[in-house]
Amino acid sequence: MPFVPHTADDIAAMLATIGVDAIDDLFDEIPPALRIGELASIPAGMAEMDIARLMQARARADGQPVCFIGAGAYDHHIPAAVWQIAARGEFYSAYTPYQAEASQGTLQVLYEFQSMMTALTGLDVSNASLYDGASALAEAVLMAVRANRKTKSTKVLVPRALHPAYRRTVRGIVEAQGIELVEASFDPTRGQTTVEQLEASVGGDEFAAVIVNQPNFFGVLEDVDALTNWAHARHALVIAVVNPIALALLSPPGDWGGAGADIACGEAQPLGMPLSSGGPYAGFLCCKQEFVRQLPGRIAGRTLDLDGKPGFALTLQAREQHIRRGKATSNICTNQGLLVTAATIHLAILGAEGLERVAATCHANTRKLADLLCEIPGVEPLFDRPVFHEQTLRLPAPTADLLRSLAAHNVLGGFDLSPDYPELGQALLICATELRTEEEMRGYADKLARIVATRTQAKCPVEPKF
Amino acid sequence: MGTLRFAHPTYWITPIAMLIHDQSRPGRRATAQAPLHSLAATDIPEGLRRRVPPKLPEVSEMQAVRHYTRLSQKNFSIDTHFYPLGSCTMKYNPRACHSLASLPGFLTRHPLAPDSHGQGVLACLHELQEMLKEITGMHAVSLAPSAGAQGEFAGVAMIRAYHQARGDHARTEILVPDAAHGTNPASAAMCGFKVREIPTGADGDVDLAALNAAVGPQTAGIMLTNPSTVGVFDRNIQAIARTVHAAGGLLYYDGANLNAILGKVRPGDMGFDVIHMNLHKTFSTPHGGGGPGAGPVGVSQRLEPYLPVPLVAFDGDDYRWLAEDERPDSIGRLTAFGGNMGILLRAYVYARMLGREGMGRVADFATLNANYLMARLKSAGFEAAYPERRASHEFIVTLKRESKELGVNAMDFAKRLLDYGYHAPTTYFPLLVPECLLIEPTETETKEELDGFIEALIAIRREAVEDPEKLKGAPYTLPVRRLDDVRAARLLDLAWKPGSNEVQDGQQ
Numbered sequence: 001m002p003f004v005p006h007t008a009d010d011i012a013a014m015l016a017t018i019g020v021d022a023i024d025d026l027f028d029e030i031p032p033a034l035r036i037g038e039l040a041s042i043p044a045g046m047a048e049m050d051i052a053r054l055m056q057a058r059a060r061a062d063g064q065p066v067c068f069i070g071a072g073a074y075d076h077h078i079p080a081a082v083w084q085i086a087a088r089g090e091f092y093s094a095y096t097p098y099q100a101e102a103s104q105g106t107l108q109v110l111y112e113f114q115s116m117m118t119a120l121t122g123l124d125v126s127n128a129s130l131y132d133g134a135s136a137l138a139e140a141v142l143m144a145v146r147a148n149r150k151t152k153s154t155k156v157l158v159p160r161a162l163h164p165a166y167r168r169t170v171r172g173i174v175e176a177q178g179i180e181l182v183e184a185s186f187d188p189t190r191g192q193t194t195v196e197q198l199e200a201s202v203g204g205d206e207f208a209a210v211i212v213n214q215p216n217f218f219g220v221l222e223d224v225d226a227l228t229n230w231a232h233a234r235h236a237l238v239i240a241v242v243n244p245i246a247l248a249l250l251s252p253p254g255d256w257g258g259a260g261a262d263i264a265c266g267e268a269q270p271l272g273m274p275l276s277s278g279g280p281y282a283g284f285l286c287c288k289q290e291f292v293r294q295l296p297g298r299i300a301g302r303t304l305d306l307d308g309k310p311g312f313a314l315t316l317q318a319r320e321q322h323i324r325r326g327k328a329t330s331n332i333c334t335n336q337g338l339l340v341t342a343a344t345i346h347l348a349i350l351g352a353e354g355l356e357r358v359a360a361t362c363h364a365n366t367r368k369l370a371d372l373l374c375e376i377p378g379v380e381p382l383f384d385r386p387v388f389h390e391q392t393l394r395l396p397a398p399t400a401d402l403l404r405s406l407a408a409h410n411v412l413g414g415f416d417l418s419p420d421y422p423e424l425g426q427a428l429l430i431c432a433t434e435l436r437t438e439e440e441m442r443g444y445a446d447k448l449a450r451i452v453a454t455r456t457q458a459k460c461p462v463e464p465k466f
Numbered sequence: 467m468g469t470l471r472f473a474h475p476t477y478w479i480t481p482i483a484m485l486i487h488d489q490s491r492p493g494r495r496a497t498a499q500a501p502l503h504s505l506a507a508t509d510i511p512e513g514l515r516r517r518v519p520p521k522l523p524e525v526s527e528m529q530a531v532r533h534y535t536r537l538s539q540k541n542f543s544i545d546t547h548f549y550p551l552g553s554c555t556m557k558y559n560p561r562a563c564h565s566l567a568s569l570p571g572f573l574t575r576h577p578l579a580p581d582s583h584g585q586g587v588l589a590c591l592h593e594l595q596e597m598l599k600e601i602t603g604m605h606a607v608s609l610a611p612s613a614g615a616q617g618e619f620a621g622v623a624m625i626r627a628y629h630q631a632r633g634d635h636a637r638t639e640i641l642v643p644d645a646a647h648g649t650n651p652a653s654a655a656m657c658g659f660k661v662r663e664i665p666t667g668a669d670g671d672v673d674l675a676a677l678n679a680a681v682g683p684q685t686a687g688i689m690l691t692n693p694s695t696v697g698v699f700d701r702n703i704q705a706i707a708r709t710v711h712a713a714g715g716l717l718y719y720d721g722a723n724l725n726a727i728l729g730k731v732r733p734g735d736m737g738f739d740v741i742h743m744n745l746h747k748t749f750s751t752p753h754g755g756g757g758p759g760a761g762p763v764g765v766s767q768r769l770e771p772y773l774p775v776p777l778v779a780f781d782g783d784d785y786r787w788l789a790e791d792e793r794p795d796s797i798g799r800l801t802a803f804g805g806n807m808g809i810l811l812r813a814y815v816y817a818r819m820l821g822r823e824g825m826g827r828v829a830d831f832a833t834l835n836a837n838y839l840m841a842r843l844k845s846a847g848f849e850a851a852y853p854e855r856r857a858s859h860e861f862i863v864t865l866k867r868e869s870k871e872l873g874v875n876a877m878d879f880a881k882r883l884l885d886y887g888y889h890a891p892t893t894y895f896p897l898l899v900p901e902c903l904l905i906e907p908t909e910t911e912t913k914e915e916l917d918g919f920i921e922a923l924i925a926i927r928r929e930a931v932e933d934p935e936k937l938k939g940a941p942y943t944l945p946v947r948r949l950d951d952v953r954a955a956r957l958l959d960l961a962w963k964p965g966s967n968e969v970q971d972g973q974q
Binding site for chain 2: 006014026041044048055058064065075089096100106114116126131165166172178250274275276277282292300316318321322335339340345350357359386388412434
């Protein structure tokens, strides 16, 4: 019996203690009409070696193409130590640290994670993580509307240059609470969100908060100081959406403008989490001290024990669902503890200088790749502003067609911007992290050049042979 | 009799709460772990650059490995201790689930890679989707929610979408039993509903008269856990379903306790319209120190259009994701990339290893272990909260008598259990039973482990009689003694800042 240790003697002794004849008697309070027979369509159980064979075949089927897609999830090196330690049973199979004294390992990791995230973002406090970057942004929006006491407005400005999946996620999570999301466009030549566009989207109305993402979805660096100062002059809070790797190079949200962003959130996946088809990742959420009681999710704090010795405990639990129930700051229960453990080890190993090297190499590789691709006739940068580690290109043929041809040759060429941004035409978002080699980048450029040339010559979509 | 185990063989060699930051020295690095060459990103404008590097620890790789290995040793976990945390289903997490979900083809796949480069993972997810339908008796399943609470949100959002689509805007209230998990009312509130509590009867079942009085044209639905959080199967579930449906409301099933009924009875057959499952409970994916979870939702036919995206479709040849464009009535997307895929893969491996015969055994032995524990504790003089009822996979002991007569409460028992090498059961939940321990042993524990736990509880009660102060000071054998929660909330110390240790500890 898989994972059940009972012997026949155990079962007999236990039934005798309970005073029933058979295990089935223990289910006698369930109305008989509801009892089911066999779960017919569930396959029979498998031995470990058999399921291993099946999973290995399926993992192989997915291949390991060369990946130039970013768009919110990034292929970074993960030190071997990160998951060997994070997957230790003591971290892997523990639960939420309700019994603090028996969970000091997890609690201290959460505290160290919070310390690292406040250092990266330049803000005062951090929670112990949320599900992912997009759901963290949804919580940030709810939090900002609760926290802004200068206005009763429930309007939040959302740049169109924000990740489309983030915009959809936020809408789905916050709209039932009466929050109005107002889209602000971007400058079509620079790919940047400007104060003029924010002004145009909101007019003279009051609003509670504005989202500022750095870099934005096109990889372009926003003028965060100007946007922050403009929002604060309008008594709105600033929600920063940032890439934690980029923060090794870029001004932290706490330094933006005259007063700093009020809330910062984002996706922690680049900090030691495998791509894994989209999850599990972790969202982070930081804020200024004055908003700490509006911060949702678990928070670990340092305190003292009965002997005056320092230790760690979950704190400010009066914000949370298990205490406040219907009046909690959020319904969130678990955080992404295991991923936070990985992120904390990852940051400890890389340190500020390691993180900066990763960020700078990604930046340089993406520029190198963009330069190589732009040698192909008809390929050119779409925007003229500096980027972090993604670049938007215009292509000489429909993006989806070119990506399909590349994928057939085991190259994932980037993210097709056309469906979400039809106004950009045949547009592609590329990313080359520190893992992409010169050879891989040249290979990509050569393949794309041949695909484009074949199409141009044939004047119709033909698969090149090579 | 219970023996005082030394719970933590290594804690004394670990310096007191030393942070990784305390071990930092300027210029120390783990050089092999970053690109070897430093490049200058000269084309980033000066005004957008970071002026001061972030204060991250500067340590060697070995220091980091040693520090976090030692921290891990300060945890109780399923792999090291019996962990009978009620309502959390802390069963063994098979190692194969982790290693097979971590195969390179799965781990390195980008979420936006084309479906053509994901047929392997999509096949697993589709089969999991289909198995969960069968196990729960629901019409359709979405794997998108990242945790139980997100599944609850999605479920209530679907109830809202359903009533709105029918133009039934009067349904503004969600009914929640007073025994419910805190996430239930919080999820209902996040979806814009008012929450109305329904009392639990003296026998542990929902109070039907109170339910009858509460339902009406304002009722959007009811959120129920069955077996409930008091550890009993609600015998009136069919009557509850009839009552709520007759009033035009829908039934939401909180799958937190699905482990108790796996392969025995299905939420769909009980009349539920929408359910969430906690795969980190029933399907044994890791709890990870508090996540990641996975909280798939299942629905009856009438709610199918509203399922959160993405869904996995299979046309007989190929698997593919269905997103917003093909699911126009969906309540939408809950995370950027559609869910905790790596966790879903672990659940898939577990489900395939159990197979159809293994599913029912889970409920059999989870229930056997719980009833055995309850029977022995009752005969040892402990008071079960619902002594006339069968335990499901969990049950409640109330220490109200010990609290009154000896002055020691459930918290004291819980903390003392840690000294005996057992993680404490859930305490002070559900709120309606005073001084309660909610005990869930799970099917993977041996009789010997259960016997040891019983002996420990008996020994602790003896200590409570002989020396109650001893319990109030517990634990004694862990890395720290009882922590000052009031101080933690009043003198907030939520992050290390340069120099913060001097202020906090006065030791350096």
